[in-house]
Amino acid sequence: xxxxxxxxxxxxxxxxxxxxxxxxxxxxxxxxxxxxxxxxxxxxxxxxxxxxxxxxxxxxxxxxxxxxxxxxxxxxxxxxxxxxxxxxxxxxxxxxxxxxxxxxxxxxxxxxxxxxxxxxxxxxxx
Numbered sequence: 001x002x003x004x005x006x007x008x009x010x011x012x013x014x015x016x017x018x019x020x021x022x023x024x025x026x027x028x029x030x031x032x033x034x035x036x037x038x039x040x041x042x043x044x045x046x047x048x049x050x051x052x053x054x055x056x057x058x059x060x061x062x063x064x065x066x067x068x069x070x071x072x073x074x075x076x077x078x079x080x081x082x083x084x085x086x087x088x089x090x091x092x093x094x095x096x097x098x099x100x101x102x103x104x105x106x107x108x109x110x111x112x113x114x115x116x117x118x119x120x121x122x123x124x125x126x
Contacts, residue, residue, distance in 0.1 A: 022096030
């Protein structure tokens with residue numbers, strides 16, 4: 001089971017920073033690529049970022065490039081999403097997901113991921 005837990009999650013002001021953590025006690029995260037998705041109110045879930053299991057390559061959707069960074073700490077079996085310069089349009093439920101057979105062409109597809117976290121709500125006020 002994958003769990004996405006927000007550290008200091010909840011309501012933050014625009015311009016603030018927040019780090020989300022994704023842990024999976026039942027999985028060895030180093031053998032999985034991990035993606036981050038979000039779903040804003042009234043919208044479909046969308047891809048945010050991905051970190052590959054091999055080499056740690058990262059990819060981001062255009063709207064978060066330069067503001068969000070995903071990384072992994074293998075010793076803690078945890079993947080992070082550092083979110084800086086948050087904007088009201090970043091308000092969403094954020095999910096992490098793990099995939100064992102990830103290739104670049106499918107990182108935005110939800111069905112490319114094997115395990116999903118419950119999600120955590122991030123609200124950014126203006």
